[in-house]
Amino acid sequence: MTTFFEARQLVSPGTLLAEGNYQAGFNVYRENGKYYASMVGLADVRNNMISVIPLRGCYIPQPGDIVIGKVVECISTAWMLDIRSPYQGVLFASEFLSKPLNPLKEEARRYLDVGEMVIATVIAFDRTRNPSLTARDHGLGKVHRGTVIDVDFTRVPRIIGKKGSMITMLKKETGAQILVGQNGRVWISGKSRDEEAIIAEAIRKIEAEAHTTGLTDRIREFLVNSRR
Amino acid sequence: MEELKTRLISDDGIRCDGRRLDEIRPIKFQIGVLNNTDGSAYVEWGRTKILVGVMGPRESHPKHLALSDKARVEAYYRMASFSVEEWKSPAPSRREVELSKVIREALEPAIFVELFPRTSIDIFIEVLQADGSTRCASISAASLALVDAGIPMRDLVASIAVGKVEGKLVLDVQDKEDKAGDSDMPMAYMPSKNAVTLLQMDGQITHDEFIQSMELLKKGCLEVYKKQKEAIEAHFKGAISNVEEA
Structure with a gap:
């Protein structure tokens, strides 16, 4: 049992990821006991499951979403x-x-x-x-009020954040209602159009800088600064 | 009286553009160059310049052509009127229709079409400037555009051609060599699967030359594959690099 990648390494279709007794997770396929990536993304292994966090792709509906x-x-x-x-x-x-x-x-x-x-x-x-x-x-x-914006579907987990950290922060800082659709659409309902525009801009920023560290703090700072 | 003829390969094995026999042209891939497609790529392969856009997977239109068990892959290979020395008629030629089919068949084995039944994946290939090996460059660039569209694939498809010119096998045939040469043999290849998805040949070569050509083609495809991976690295690395805190 060996893996051939470092944690969160950029991989592309056809990259050999592992050999041995693993499980194939998202965007990974198995062939002759070997595991390969099927998409561009960041390779990850968790609980013996090898998956690739996609960087591009489209939404595939899942029951419950x-x-x-x-x-x-x-x-x-x-x-x-x-x-x-x-x-x-x-x-x-x-x-x-x-x-x-x-x-x-x-x-x-x-x-x-x-x-x-x-x-x-x-x-x-x-x-x-x-x-x-x-x-x-x-x-x-x-949807009767508010704004709906389209975001990159692959950035949805980042907009929600680990255990909802990002979305909780956004709601707390702005007092607005925000709903992130799994299909890459976000509904924002704030006190005014201007406020909704600021939140939309913050979400665009999350989208652009999705794979960077310290993002939650930077977004909080952005919201505090733009309210002044 | 001997006829005066321009030679394409010098005595010490240098080709008319300064390459060695087994040397490929400079290849530059670029990913994500178009806004209104799901995925795109641009390639400069020597003097050959090709733009590829991918749409899909999306609802298949017209609906009766949709396949119930897999995605319908369609390639549209088109040469711009100004892409060749003599003006090309903008009407689709027999050659373009044939290349569209061949390119589609070279790419389809790499795509997990069974994951998207009833949808279609369209690959639009625009040849802006042609200097030989356009099908190889198209296939190589299209597989990058498919990656950019986020379509699940088994492997990248790399492609290159070997020709026979003045009795010698040359890698990565350019237009001049193609026209003057005795044979042309393009191949598309999935390196990590060791699988050939396209192999064509016209002209005449011996069995030994065929074996040699296959070796040369594999070597060339691996070089193209490396360039493709570098392009992916360059394009997507920017998106994931850690931003320095200000």
Whole structure:
């Protein structure tokens, strides 16, 4: 059992990572007892599991993820949502409204129109069918106020931080409501547009400097300075 | 009366551009050069200049072409009208359609297409200046663009050609040598898998020359592979280096 990389070393597809009795984690594949990277990223081994933290890539829905979707199409009893993934999300009327929707009597567009944003969770996804979403839970539903910004999907873990350290700090320092969708969209609702713009800028900064040390402190400093 | 002929290789084995027989041209890869694609790469391979953009994986359009068990990979190889000495008609030629197919087939074995059923991955290749080995340069640059798009792959695909010119085998054929030479043999190769994904040949060579060519091709592909890795290192290292605290 040997690994051929240093902790958090930059690897690219085809790089031999390890040999022996390991488990293949994210972005790692096994061939003839050897483990190779399948993406550019930082190699990591934890609890015998070898994985690559990706530096590029797109969002693949996982059941339970909170996502922020943009309505792109209204069908008679469902909406198609762009969730920044190769697969569009399907939000059935029964998963959004508290009462049944009769397509003969009313149009789905009355409740949710193209271009509007929805906070939802992924119920099920197996790549053979588009991911189905639900917005019938606490804190989910149509976005009525605030700002939604797109961020790089690979930076989402950094925006949340270790055990939520970054997001907790952002909320505490600004008093705003912030929700990070797993699909690389962030909803910010503050007291004013200006405040939302400052938070958005802070998030852009996190995105740009994602893999640097002491980032939480620097962002706090940035927020304190820009409030003055 | 002997006919006066320009020779492409001198007596001491130096080619018309000063290279040794087994020497490749200077190759410079650049990653992430375009804003509106998911991944992109640019290569300067001697005088050959190629820009590659990758879109996807994304919803397959038109939908009836989508494959239910894997992603549909499509390559679009195109030569700019000004890319060659004589003006090239902007209409897609037979050669461009064929190269698109060949390039797609050289790249597809490297991609984990089974991870993205019903989607499509489009590879757009624009040859800005052509000086031989455009398919090799396209494949090598496209695999970097795929990496930049974050598409899971088994390995990078490196590619190079060997030709036979004036009875000698030469690595990395340029346009002049290709036109005057007796044969041209491009190969695409996944070094860490030791797998060949493309092998073509036109012209005539002997069995021994074929064996020698394969050795030369492997050596060349490894050199290209090294350049590809360096480009990845250079592009992504910047993103992860620790910023000094002010």
